[in-house]
Amino acid sequence: MTDRGPLQGGGVSPNDPVRRPILEARNLRKTFRTRHGPLTAVAGVSLRVSEGEIYGLVGESGSGKTTIGLMIAGMYAPDAGDMLFRGTSINAPAARRSTESKRQ
Secondary structure, three states, X not given: OOOOOOOEOOOEOOOOOOOOEEEEEEEEXXXXXXXXXXXXXXXXXXXXXXXXXXXXXXOOOOOOHHHHHHHHOOOOOOOEEEEEEOOEEOOOOHHHHHXXXXXX
């Protein structure tokens, strides 16, 4: 008997460090201003990546893959939603947002 809690799925406790997400995105949204008006590149995207997991991001051209990758890398700040690394928010600070707007 352990203090890790009940087992689920493949026999791994949800409290096991292997299953805790290293990276978590919650309801990400990113909208760009264009001369034709706002363009929402990403809306409502959530994902969890645990240690040892590998993911591929696939989709049609213009579906937001690069924008999601740049938000994960910290190059773009999400307009809404939250990015967490090991449970701590890593949303870009105001200074990074300023740098981002200069790049656009």
